Amino acid sequence: MLRDKLVRLPGVSGEETAVRDQxxxxxxxxxxxxxxxxxxxxxxxxxxxxxxxxxxxxxxxxVGLMVSEIDSAGLIKFLTVxxxxxxxxxxxxxxxxxxxxxxxxxxxxxxLQEAAERKQMIERKSLYIDIGASNKEEAEGKVKRGDFVxxxxxxxxxxxxxxxxKALDSRLPIEALLELLxxxxxxxxxxxxxxxxxxxxxxxxxxxxxxxxxxxxxxDGIDATDAPDHKGKQSKITLGEGPxxxxxxxxxxxDPKLRKRLEQSAKKAAVSVQSVVHGTQYFESNFMQLVExxxxxxxxxxxxxxxxxPVALCDERDLQGMKTLLAAWVNEKEEA
Numbered sequence: 445m446l447r448d449k450l451v452r453l454p455g456v457s458g459e460e461t462a463v464r465d466q467x468x469x470x471x472x473x474x475x476x477x478x479x480x481x482x483x484x485x486x487x488x489x490x491x492x493x494x495x496x497x498x499x500x501x502x503x504x505x506x507v508g509l510m511v512s513e514i515d516s517a518g519l520i521k522f523l524t525v526x527x528x529x530x531x532x533x534x535x536x537x538x539x540x541x542x543x544x545x546x547x548x549x550x551x552x553x554x555x556l557q558e559a560a561e562r563k564q565m566i567e568r569k570s571l572y573i574d575i576g577a578s579n580k581e582e583a584e585g586k587v588k589r590g591d592f593v594x595x596x597x598x599x600x601x602x603x604x605x606x607x608x609x610k611a612l613d614s615r616l617p618i619e620a621l622l623e624l625l626x627x628x629x630x631x632x633x634x635x636x637x638x639x640x641x642x643x644x645x646x647x648x649x650x651x652x653x654x655x656x657x658x659x660x661x662x663x664d665g666i667d668a669t670d671a672p673d674h675k676g677k678q679s680k681i682t683l684g685e686g687p688x689x690x691x692x693x694x695x696x697x698x699d700p701k702l703r704k705r706l707e708q709s710a711k712k713a714a715v716s717v718q719s720v721v722h723g724t725q726y727f728e729s730n731f732m733q734l735v736e737x738x739x740x741x742x743x744x745x746x747x748x749x750x751x752x753x754p755v756a757l758c759d760e761r762d763l764q765g766m767k768t769l770l771a772a773w774v775n776e777k778e779e780a
Contacts, residue, residue, distance in 0.1 A: 613665025666745030
């Protein structure tokens with residue numbers, strides 16, 4: 445299944461090669477011709493029956509780590525890439541570099557910790573990756589400074605129509621867009637799979653300048669807030685109640701006409717959606733709105749619990765709702 449392949453692949457921001465290669469394989473199997481820019485973004489265009497042109501965007505990258513040093517014992521120190529919550533990475537399996545060297549993230553065992561250490565959050569400087577090497581020379585024969593590190597996680601069905609794994613915020617929107625490319629549409633669709641979204645939306649900028657769409661719709665994961673301890677700066681977002689039509693993200697307000705059209709398409713397609721305000725998560729809309737004379741941009745979010753963790757969790761009904769709404773929206777006929 446395509447989803448299993450996508451979720452399993454490493455794709456830390458700045459090294460999305462494996463994900464990109466899988467996407468290119470899928471696109472070429474459809475008889476389409478993708479373009480790759482200097483940053484590594486993949487863009488493909490599929491003509492429609494009308495003059496309406498839409499840019500659809502999903503990012504390829506995931507959060508991860510980068511090897512910074514190897515000590516005399518062969519243990520590997522690292523830096524974070526993107527918004528990594530290291531509490532969720534302790535004692536997890538990881539993959540390092542192009543050869544996908546297996547490792548585990550270790551920390552001092554509790555019975556060796558001082559009393560004060562047991563009360564503190566473990567800092568990055570106290571963690572390391574262990575690949576089972578006996579010394580520095582052996583470790584350096586397998587990994588090197590600058591190698592990217594990703595979680596080693598298999599996706600799987602879980603509970604009542606749930607699905608869990610890593611990097612669901614990027615890989616499931618990718619799945620939705622690849623499925624969309626299999627069909628014919630009223631609108632001409634330009635699909636962009638972008639790099640480095642999680643370290644500042646870098647890929648979105650050249651993609652925006654390289655196209656002239658009437659509208660831009662970004663597909664991304666959005667934090668579900670239906671756990672009891674989630675409070676704060678956003679609407680309640682619940683798994684199983686449909687994809688999210690974003691009103692406002694962090695530092696960006698979505699185009700109201702585009703948002704209204706999405707909601708109308710959802711109603712016609714009998715898809716439940718959640719209209720939400722989110723004050724702590726930014727999207728590529730921050731950059732894509734500001735290109736040239738400005739762009740009409742919207743965000744369609746897939747609710748995900750435990751974002752950027754090894755156990756990110758989504759609801760199949762929300763993903764199917766996203767796919768159904770997306771198909772309905774690109775098939776809306778232009779008004780005479």
